[in-house]
Amino acid sequence: MARAARVVVQVERLRDQVYQLIREGLKSGELKPGQRLVEVELAERYGVSRTPVREALFQLTRGGFLDSTERGYSVPIYSEKDVIYRLEVKRLLIPAVTGHVARTATALQIKRLTKLHEAEKAAHAAGNVEKFVEANHEFRTETHLICENKLLSRCLIMMEDQFETARSRIHQLEVNRRLSIDHNGRLLAAIAAHDPAAAVAEERAFLDFLDGYYAEHAPVG
């Protein structure tokens, strides 16, 4: 087994694979909030030694995906407040980022965004929720990455990553998937037209909508 793994590693390190596997576990709900994570357990489950698991674990901790108690790690429990807080940060950063992006996006970058947008539409049409969530997340990340100010990008991406789980649940509802697609479509159009004002307005409108949404529906865990 060690042998076979070794070969794959050249493509992607085991610790990165484990990192992804745990994140997927968090997203899918296989790893439940509050649950404790033990090195050996995970090592056995994924068929690797403790080392890459260890390394993945505290990378995840540092990224805010896991809580690290004095001894060991556990799946964090998000409160309603966290969801609200995230919206606050987005509200602060989004206008600046979106402005940058709409101003500076190259044809190639716009093409890539278009492709991702098509992918999420296709996944939705095909009823493949998981694939939709994936593409939707990528679209978001890719958009933020266009921003020249990488510090801004990193702040936003950091947050969005942490809320992948929450968004994954929101997107279980068909209506929310459709709303997200429409939003992304309008956003993409504004970016492609190099119209910062329109892009920022679209983002603001969507944040307002989310505010109202969370006021009515209980925020997801």
Next chain:
Amino acid sequence: MARAARVVVQVERLRDQVYQLIREGLKSGELKPGQRLVEVELAERYGVSRTPVREALFQLTRGGFLDSTERGYSVPIYSEKDVIYRLEVKRLLIPAVTGHVARTATALQIKRLTKLHEAEKAAHAAGNVEKFVEANHEFRTETHLICENKLLSRCLIMMEDQFETARSRIHQLEVNRRLSIDHNGRLLAAIAAHDPAAAVAEERAFLDFLDGYYAEHAPVG
């Protein structure tokens, strides 16, 4: 050595110590921008095995303190733009954070801030630049940590940490240390008075000053 270290570890893990040591090396300029970092070298230098060094290295990478090439790690080279970009993010986040802090700071927290402020003043009076930089950084971090919205805190602290090196250089000049102390003094007063408007105004004014400063002086590396 392993024995002795083991005892200390209970207090602080070796990987965390190494993490700090490398960050200090970055701050002091002992580790120069562009320089490559090799596991065994650092392990020997710090008298530990490769494991904690490894672990510290990619924690630093994930935090943005190091660049990770395909093979190995290196000290990142900051551009002038990064300094400007940092100001942009601060300008977006600072008002929200400072508002929160001024509104919600407890007596205990204010006391702690006061203590740190006294410490930086004392260090400056004693001409101990290194100690000043330390206390100054702590004051800043502690201030941001008061914010209820931990996502906001984390974004800001992440950035401030990364610019410790730059600030350390800025603070080599006596006049800049004095300006920083004055700024912190006025900020602290506004927070202690629970006057969000004044606190935010003070931050804004200081950011404006920095803008002007960087326009004249070449931004530090």
Next chain:
DNA sequence: ATACCGGATACTGCATGCAGAAAATTTCGT
């Protein structure tokens, strides 16, 4: 019955060995 103490267990942190890949250096052919 409960509280306290001692041993077993579980789990983490660190050291080290090994293998594989990339870089550097040497050797060989022309």
Next chain:
DNA sequence: ACGAAATTTTCTGCATGCAGTATCCGGTAT
């Protein structure tokens, strides 16, 4: 002497062993 091929060196990633500590459990004393 120059370029190509081969070998050596360097360095990383992973597995594993060991040691130390916290936790849990059962036994004993009050």
